[in-house]
Amino acid sequence: SLHNSGLSGHNIKIGIMDTGFDTSHVAFARMRSENRILTTRNFLDGGNDVMGVPGGQRRHGTEVLSVIGGFDEGNLIGTAFGASFVLAKTESLTAEIQAEEDYWVAASEWMESLGVDIISSSLGYIDWYDTTQLNGHTAIITQAADIANQLGVVVVNCAGNEGGNIHWRKVVPPADGDSVIAVGAVNTDGFVSYFSSQGPTADGRIKPDFCALGEQDRVAASDNGGYGFDNGTSFAAPLLAGGIALLLEEHPLWRISDILANLKRASSITNHPNNAQGWGIPNFVNAINMEPYSPQRSLLIITPQPARDSVVFNMIFSSASTAILTVYDLSGAKVQEWDETATEPSTVIKVWDGRNRSNDKVASGIYICVFRVGDNNIRQKLAYFSR
Known part of the structure; x- marks a missing residue:
């Protein structure tokens, strides 16, 4: 329904980290022709090649990307087929090592610096953690996901496939993060998949947050250039992340709190969430027609984006x-600051000439703008070009 209304994720940037991606697949022909693979990086081997050679290494990433961004009418249409993508190869098939978690963290920092709106991750790590550490702030990968969220990125992660693992069963980091949208799996009848990881977290929070189809998902097959089906929360996560891209396309001023609250209000068990399926399966048509969760709130709107020489706040x-x-710059250093007062509900306009507190012109790059009013901290990214 949302696709038929004209929504496709246009102008939404999505970052995906995975095993690699066969971007030559026909499912990504439209993406390639419209130059919507913005950039790539291989954290595993170095360089920018995320395709590698044909084989198993790139299978998982190719399937994940196709679920959210593929478009081959009659075969497969991803949930956000019109979005733009930043792709990172961070995962090895040969061994589960802590360096992969480090690559994930580095990739999330890189993606945030490029201005992605959403990170969709179908990865998680348990080998060097235990379930008592699923408290949302112990695992390194969870800390990184929370930082990305604080900087304005919606982080969506698979809940994990440990539901049948008697030694774990729980969600996998970073899905334990309180700001991470964790996605479990259901079958075509809406029943929770046996393998779908569950909550609660170690500190008692409900997880996963939502569920989406995770059995018999239609995917692009990297080994033969065709299509197939696969199972796992790895595919539920990009399905739901693509739906969030449509919400952001329709409502670009919605905050992460608006997205999360409205999805909960529009889900199948909104009044009775549980640790098998969270708030259930979201109805994105209902969610997109809702008012923001906090409609009477202060806002920061930055124009133009990107800005050249001067910025209007x-x-x-x-x-x-x-x-x-x-x-702030991306290192966290304070570049410029203003105190403002409003005597009534109103809009205050500030024009910035791109000079820092020492009156020097700042360099081109991505900056973080924080509008603190009352108890609210409103964050917006600014792409600035200095002549």
């Missing part, structure tokens, strides 16, 4: 209050 105050607007 539109600070929308929902009530009389004082606020601080701060610009």
